[in-house]
Amino acid sequence: MRKYILIRAVYSVVTLWLLVTIIFGLVRLTGDPVTMKAEAGADAAYIAQLRHNWGLDQPLYRQYTSYIGNLLLGDFGHSFGKSLPVKTIYLERLPNSLKLGFAAFVISLVLGIPLGMLSALRVNTWWDSVGKTIALLGLSMPGFFVGLVLIIVFGVQLHWLPVLGKGASAFIWSNPSTWVPFWFKDWSHLAMPAFALGWYFAGAMLRITRSGMLDVLDSDYIKLVRLKGVPEQVVIAKHALKNSMIPVLTLAGLNLLIMVNVAVVIEVIFNWPGVGQLLYDGLSNRDFPMVQGVVLMSGVMIVVLNFVIDVLYGYVDPRIRLSR
Amino acid sequence: MRKGIFAVIPVLILLLAAPWGKLMAAASKPTSILSGPLAKLDIKPAQIETARGTSKGTLTVAMHFALDPGWLDPLEHSYAITQQMYDYLVHDTMIKPMPHGYVTYGLAEQAEFAADFRRAAFRLRPGLRFHDGQPLTTADVKWTYENFKGAYASLFHEKLDHIQIVDDRTIVFHFKEPFIDFMDLYNGGVSGIGWIIPKHYYEKVGRDGFKAQPIGAGPYKLVSQQAGVQMVFDAWEEYWRRSPGVKTIVVKGITDLTARMAGLQTGELDLAYGMTGKLLPRLMADRNLRWDPNFTGPWWLMFPGYNEPGSPFRDKRVRQAISLSINRQFLVKQETQGIGKPWGNWISPENRDALQGADAPVPEYNVEKAKQLMAQAGVPEGFEVEYLPFPPYFDMGERVLTDLRAIGIRGKLQSLEGPAFRAKIGQGRKGIPGNRTIVQNIDPRAGGAKANVAVYAVCGSPSSFVCEPQIEALWTKHQASLDAPERERLIKAIQRILIDEHYLVPLYWNPFVHAVGPRVRPEGEAFHRYWDTLNAPYPWPWEVWEVKADK
Numbered sequence: 001m002r003k004y005i006l007i008r009a010v011y012s013v014v015t016l017w018l019l020v021t022i023i024f025g026l027v028r029l030t031g032d033p034v035t036m037k038a039e040a041g042a043d044a045a046y047i048a049q050l051r052h053n054w055g056l057d058q059p060l061y062r063q064y065t066s067y068i069g070n071l072l073l074g075d076f077g078h079s080f081g082k083s084l085p086v087k088t089i090y091l092e093r094l095p096n097s098l099k100l101g102f103a104a105f106v107i108s109l110v111l112g113i114p115l116g117m118l119s120a121l122r123v124n125t126w127w128d129s130v131g132k133t134i135a136l137l138g139l140s141m142p143g144f145f146v147g148l149v150l151i152i153v154f155g156v157q158l159h160w161l162p163v164l165g166k167g168a169s170a171f172i173w174s175n176p177s178t179w180v181p182f183w184f185k186d187w188s189h190l191a192m193p194a195f196a197l198g199w200y201f202a203g204a205m206l207r208i209t210r211s212g213m214l215d216v217l218d219s220d221y222i223k224l225v226r227l228k229g230v231p232e233q234v235v236i237a238k239h240a241l242k243n244s245m246i247p248v249l250t251l252a253g254l255n256l257l258i259m260v261n262v263a264v265v266i267e268v269i270f271n272w273p274g275v276g277q278l279l280y281d282g283l284s285n286r287d288f289p290m291v292q293g294v295v296l297m298s299g300v301m302i303v304v305l306n307f308v309i310d311v312l313y314g315y316v317d318p319r320i321r322l323s324r
Numbered sequence: 325m326r327k328g329i330f331a332v333i334p335v336l337i338l339l340l341a342a343p344w345g346k347l348m349a350a351a352s353k354p355t356s357i358l359s360g361p362l363a364k365l366d367i368k369p370a371q372i373e374t375a376r377g378t379s380k381g382t383l384t385v386a387m388h389f390a391l392d393p394g395w396l397d398p399l400e401h402s403y404a405i406t407q408q409m410y411d412y413l414v415h416d417t418m419i420k421p422m423p424h425g426y427v428t429y430g431l432a433e434q435a436e437f438a439a440d441f442r443r444a445a446f447r448l449r450p451g452l453r454f455h456d457g458q459p460l461t462t463a464d465v466k467w468t469y470e471n472f473k474g475a476y477a478s479l480f481h482e483k484l485d486h487i488q489i490v491d492d493r494t495i496v497f498h499f500k501e502p503f504i505d506f507m508d509l510y511n512g513g514v515s516g517i518g519w520i521i522p523k524h525y526y527e528k529v530g531r532d533g534f535k536a537q538p539i540g541a542g543p544y545k546l547v548s549q550q551a552g553v554q555m556v557f558d559a560w561e562e563y564w565r566r567s568p569g570v571k572t573i574v575v576k577g578i579t580d581l582t583a584r585m586a587g588l589q590t591g592e593l594d595l596a597y598g599m600t601g602k603l604l605p606r607l608m609a610d611r612n613l614r615w616d617p618n619f620t621g622p623w624w625l626m627f628p629g630y631n632e633p634g635s636p637f638r639d640k641r642v643r644q645a646i647s648l649s650i651n652r653q654f655l656v657k658q659e660t661q662g663i664g665k666p667w668g669n670w671i672s673p674e675n676r677d678a679l680q681g682a683d684a685p686v687p688e689y690n691v692e693k694a695k696q697l698m699a700q701a702g703v704p705e706g707f708e709v710e711y712l713p714f715p716p717y718f719d720m721g722e723r724v725l726t727d728l729r730a731i732g733i734r735g736k737l738q739s740l741e742g743p744a745f746r747a748k749i750g751q752g753r754k755g756i757p758g759n760r761t762i763v764q765n766i767d768p769r770a771g772g773a774k775a776n777v778a779v780y781a782v783c784g785s786p787s788s789f790v791c792e793p794q795i796e797a798l799w800t801k802h803q804a805s806l807d808a809p810e811r812e813r814l815i816k817a818i819q820r821i822l823i824d825e826h827y828l829v830p831l832y833w834n835p836f837v838h839a840v841g842p843r844v845r846p847e848g849e850a851f852h853r854y855w856d857t858l859n860a861p862y863p864w865p866w867e868v869w870e871v872k873a874d875k
Contacts, residue, residue, distance in 0.1 A: 035747035035755075039403035040767060040787040041779035042750060045478030046403075047786075082551040083394030083535050089551045148582060156589045163586045164578065164593070165554070271578045271587075273553040281390045281552060285743045 001314065008310045012303045019299040020071065023292050024064060032056075033080050033286035054080055067292070076296070077289030081281060086293035090275065094297075095171035095182060097274035100197065100267075101260030103190050107198030108205050108255060113248065115202075116209025120217065120244075121236065131206060138203020144265045147196035151269070154192060161188050164271045193270040197263050201255045208251055212244035219243075253305060261298040354434045357447060357494055361439035365507065368425030370433070370449075373566035379559035381843070381871035382572040386584045388598035390552040391577040396538040399526070401474030401516020405768065405861055408513065412864035413557055413573065415519040415540035416564075417512030418446055418465070421770070422865060423856035426676070427511055431460065431520060431541065441502035441806060444510070448493040454522045455539040455560055462495040467523040469497070474516045476509055504806055513859060514771040543568045543867035552577055559867075569870040588613055588841050594871060595844065597862065599837040601716075604661050612842050616852050617663045617835035620861045621768030623714075624670035625724070625829040626780070626789045628752075629759030636709075636760065641701040643826035646762070647687045648694035649731045650724060656832050659720050667833040669823060674858045676772040677812050679819045687830070694731045706732020710761040715742045721764055724831075728762075735762065752780075752787040763789075766834055770859040774802070774815045781822055790827045836861055845870040 034050045051057045055066065070077060076086035111134075119131030155163035167186025172178045216222060217240055225235050264276035275294055282290030356362075387409075394400060395410040411417065418432040429435070434447040452460040466487045472480060483503045488496040499506070510518045520541060526534050538546055543565070544557035555575045559568035576593075578584050585603045587593035589610065599607050599615060607615055625646065630637035637643055652666035667673075668684035698704055709728075713721030718739050725735040740748070748755035749765060756763065769775050782799045783791035795818050802814040822828050844851055854863040863869075 031744075031747070035750050036743040037402065038750050039475075039746060040749045040752075041769075041775075041785060042403050042475065043478055043786065046475060049473055049477070078532075079551070081390070082392050083397075084532060084551050092550055151582075151586045156586055159590060162592055163590050164583060165576065268580050269583055271553075271576065271580070271583050273550055277390070278552065284741045 004314050005311055008307055008314075012307045015303050016296070016299060020068070020292070020296055021064075023295045024067060027286070027288045027291050028060070030283075030286055033288060036286050037080065054078070071296075076293040079282075079287055079290045081285040081287040081290065086289045089278065089290070090293055090297060091173055093273055093275045093278055096166050096272065097260045097263070097276065099166070099171075099183060099190065100193055100263060100272055100274055101256060103194035104198035104201065104259045104263070105252070105256045107194055108201035108259075109252065111198070111202035112205025113209050116206040116248075117213055117236075117241070119206070119210040120213035123214065131210060135203045135206040135210070138199055138201075138206065141199070142265075143196045143200050143263075144269055146199050147192065147266055147269045150192040150196055161192055163192070165189060166272055193266050193272050196270075197259055197266045201259065204255070205248065205251065209244065209248050212247050213240060216240045216244040253309075257298070257301055257305065261294075261301065354447065356436065357434065357445035357490070357496065358436045358438055358443055363437040363439050363441065365435060365437055366427060367419060367435055368422075368428040370429045370565060371422070371424055372564070376561070376567045377569070379561065379568045379571040380873045381570055382574060382594075382874050383570045383844070383869055383871050384574045384576065384587075384592065384594050386576050386578040386587055386593045386596040388579060388581075388584070389577055390579060391549070391555060391575065393535040393549060393551050396546065396549075396555075397521075397531070397535050398516040398519035399468070399472055399474065399521055399534075401472075401519070403475040405770065407516065408860075409862045409864060410555075411512060411516065411519045411542070413542055413544045413866050414538055414546055415521070415542045417518040417520065418510065419507070419518065420512035421857050421859060423853065423868075426513070426858045427507070430512065430518075435507070437507055441504045441506070442499050443496055444499075444503075444506050445490075445494065445496040448495075449564065450493065452541060452564060453562065454525070454541050455545045456522070456525065458522060458524060459492070460520060460522070460541050461492040462489045463492075464520050464523045465495050467526075468519070468521045469517055471521075471526075472517045476515045476517070479509070480515075480517055502806055504811075508771055511771075514775070543865070544573060547572075563867060566867055568867040570866070571874075573866060573869075588839055591841060591843070594841045595863070596839050597836070599839045600660060600835060602719075604837060607837070607839050608661060613839050614844075614849075614851060615837050615839040616855045616863075618838045618855050618861065618863075619665075619672075619674075620834055620836045621672040621766050622667040622670050622833045623720075623764060623766050623831040625831065626763050626765060626827070627759075628756040628761055628763060628789055630827065631791065632759045634759060636701075636703055636707050639701040640825055641697040642703065643829065645694040645697040645701070645731055646728065646733070647826050647829045648690045648697070649733075650687075650727045650829075650831065651689050652686060652832050653689070655720070655723055655727075658723055659717075660832075660835050660837075663835040663837070665833040667830050669819065670828045670830045671773045671776045671819065672768055672859065673833070675770065675776065677815050678773040679816055679823065683816075684819070684823055684830075691730050698731050704732070706734060708760070709733055709735045710758070711735035711737045711764070712740070712745070712748070712756065712761055713737065713764040714766055715740055715745050717764070724764065750787055752785065752789055753791075764831075768836075768859070768861050772815070773819060774811070777815060777818050777822075780828070781818065790822065792821070792825075792827070795821055838863065843872045845872060 034047055034056060037050055038047050055063060067077065079086050079089060082089055115131045115134060119128045122128050151163045154161045167189035169182050169185035170178060171182040222235060222240055225239050262276050263274060264280045266272065267274045267277045278290060279294040281287065282294060389406065395407045396414060398411055398415055401407055417430045419427055419435060420430045422428040431448055431452055432446040433449040436445045448462065454460055466489055469487060483499045485498040485500045488498060490496060509515050512518050522539055525539055543560055543563040545560050547556040547558045549555040557573045559571050561567050578587065581601055581603055584593065584596040585607065588596050607613055627637035627643065629635050656662060656664040656666055666686040668686045669679050671678040673680040698706065711721055711725055718737065721737050725737060728735060767776060779785050779787050781790040781795060782788060783796055798814050798818050802811050805811050840851060854869060857864055
C-alpha cells in the first residue's frame, strides 16, 4: 500500500509540473501584456519600465526557471493587473469561493438527489414528470438567466435580498476569530448567487440520480431482495440508494470543484468576489501570474482530490493497488 | 502738557502704522521666489472653506472596472485617467483641476515659471500634513519627482537639471533646457508626478506595502481594500481645504452593467459609472434615480494605413464620403437617447485650444453626395472593410456599418475585449494589420488639444495613426516655439488639416452617463455640480460630495 501511495504521489507531482509548464507556455501565446497596460501614447521608457517590473525583459527560459524557483518557495508572483502578490489576492478570494461553492453544492444535492429518487421511485407518474421538468429547466436555463430573474424579483421588486457582493463578513487568515463566523454570516447575500449556481447542477444531479436509481431498481439483486420479502423502505434505503449513489458522488465531487473554481458568470452578475472573477480578469488582461496562479491552484485541488480517491480506491479494492 | 501728549499720539500711531502696513502688504502679496522675468500663469486660488463641518454618511460608488491597488500609488501613475479618481481621494497635488478652474492651487499656494521656461518654483501652503500627522515638506516634493516612474517619467527626468530646496516650503526645479510644457504636465489632471508621496512612509513600507496601505495628504484615508473588489475610505477631518462632506466612501468594482443598475435600484449603490447603453432608458424612467450626462470626449473614426498603396482610404474623397454617409443625429438618438451631441472635432471641447463651434461645424449627412464622391474616387460599388469598435460599443459599430452600407462599404465587425483593443490602439498603425480597417475610437485625454495631436496625429508617436508632412512641419514648429499664442495657432492649424482632410472623422460628443441614488444630496438637479471639473470623466473632487446620514 505504501508503494502504491508513493507512486500515486509521484504521478500527482508530475501532473502538476506538466500543468504549470503548459499554462506558462499557453498564456504567453496570447500576446504581450505590456501593450495592454500601456495606454495610447505611452512612451518607450514607460513600456520598458513596465516590462522590467514584470520580469518580461528576461529571456523566456529565465522567466520559466525563476517562476518554478519562486513557486517552490511558495511565491506565485505579482499580479500585473492588481499590483499585489498573487498569493495574497488568491487567498483573500478563496474563502468566498468556497462559501459560495459549498452553499451551491448543498442546494444542488438537496434539490437534485431527493427529487431524482422520487422520480425514479414514481416513474412515469405525475411526480416523475415534475422531476423531469425541473431537470430540464435546470439544464436549459443558464445560471446567469436564473440569477437575473432572482435579482429583479427578490432584489429590485421585493427588496428582500441584497444583490451585490458577499456582505461585510470576511475570512481573515491571520485572525482565527473570523474563521468560523465567516461561514454563518451574511446568508442574505449568499442566497441568490448560491441558488443560481446550484440550480444548474441540481438539474444534472436529479437526472443522474434518477437514471442511477432506475438502473439499480431494475437489477437482479434488488429483485431478489424484494422476493425475499424485505420491506420496500429497507430495499431502497439499504440496498438501492447506496449503489445508485456511486456515479452521483463522483459527479458531485467534480461539480463542487467547478462551483468553487469557475463560477465566473454568477460571480460577475452578483459581484461576488471569488476566484472565478480573478481568472476572468486575468485572462482578459493577460495577467500571466494571476492566470498561472489560479489555474495552478485549481489543478492542485483536482490532483489532490484524485489522489485521495485513488488512495481510497486502492484501500477499498485491493485488486486496484495490486494491479499497479 | 496735555495738548503736547495729544500731539504726540498721532505721530506715534503714524510711526507704528508704517511698518505694520508694509507687513500687511507683504502678507497679502507673496514674495517672489524666482529672480528675473516670469511667464504669465493662470492658476486659480484654492477655495478653502474655513467653517469646518462634520463628515457624515456613506457613499457607495460602483466603478465599471475591477479595482487595481496599483491605482493608489501615484509614483507609478499610468496614462489612464481612471487613476486620478484615487489620486483625488487619498493624495493631493501641487496644482490640479477643480470645479472652479482647470489649473488651481492645491498643496502649493504659489507657483512661478521663469520667462525662459528653465525654472519653475512652488511654495507650499503652511501647516500641511500627511494622514499620519507627519509634515509634508519640499523634501517629499523632491523625492516624489526623483522617484516617479509613471507616465511621462522619462520626459520629466530628461529635462531636469537639479532640484533646489530653498526651505521646507519653497522648491525650485531647474531644467536643462526650456520646458514650456512643464506646468501643463505637472498639473495633477495630466500626470502623476505632482501628487505628493510621503517619503518617510514609502521608504518604510516599500512598493507593495504602499499599494496595500497607502497614506497621502488627500481628503480620504484608505481603511481597507480587497484587491479588485472593494476599497473603503474614511474622511480625514484635518484636510486643509475643508472637512470632507461624506464620512465613508466605499468603491466597488462592478463590471456588469446590469448589476450596477440593480445596485442603484436596491439602494446598495449611491453612484454608478458607465450607465450609457441598453439600460439607459430604464435609468431615465426610474423616478428614484438621477443621472448626469458627463460629457467626456467625441467619438471618431480613423483609417490605419490610409496613406499606403492599395488602401481605399488613400483617396480623400473616400474618407469624406464616409463622413457624409453617417447620420450622426440618428446615431446619437439610438446610442444615447439623444443626450449625445453630433460633433465636428475629434478632440473634447473642454480641452484647451480644441477647435469647436463655427470653427468645427458638425459634418453634413448627405448620402447622395457621398455616393458621388465614391464614384469619382473609382469605387462606385464600394469595398469590404474590417470594422474595429471601441469595446463594448459594438451596437454603435453595427449602426455605423449600416450607414456605410448605403454607400457600398461592407464591413465585418471585430469585437475585442477592452484591454486587447487598447493594446492595439497603443501600438498605433503597427497594432492593426492591413490597410482596410476602420477604427472607432474615443480618448477624453487632458492636457490641451496638443496632447491628443501628439498621440494620434504625429509620425513619431508610438500610437500614431496619421503621419503627414504638412502636419509634421507644423508640429515641429510647435515643439520649438516658446510663444504661447503661436503654439495655440499651430495646434489649431493642425486640427484644421485633420478635419478638412478627413484623416479623422468625428461622430458625436459622448455622454458617459453616471447615475446617483436617492441618498445623494443635494436633492433635485443641483447634484450636477459634482461634474463641474473640466476634463474629468469622474466626479472629483470627493470632499465636496454629500449624502444623507446613515440610519
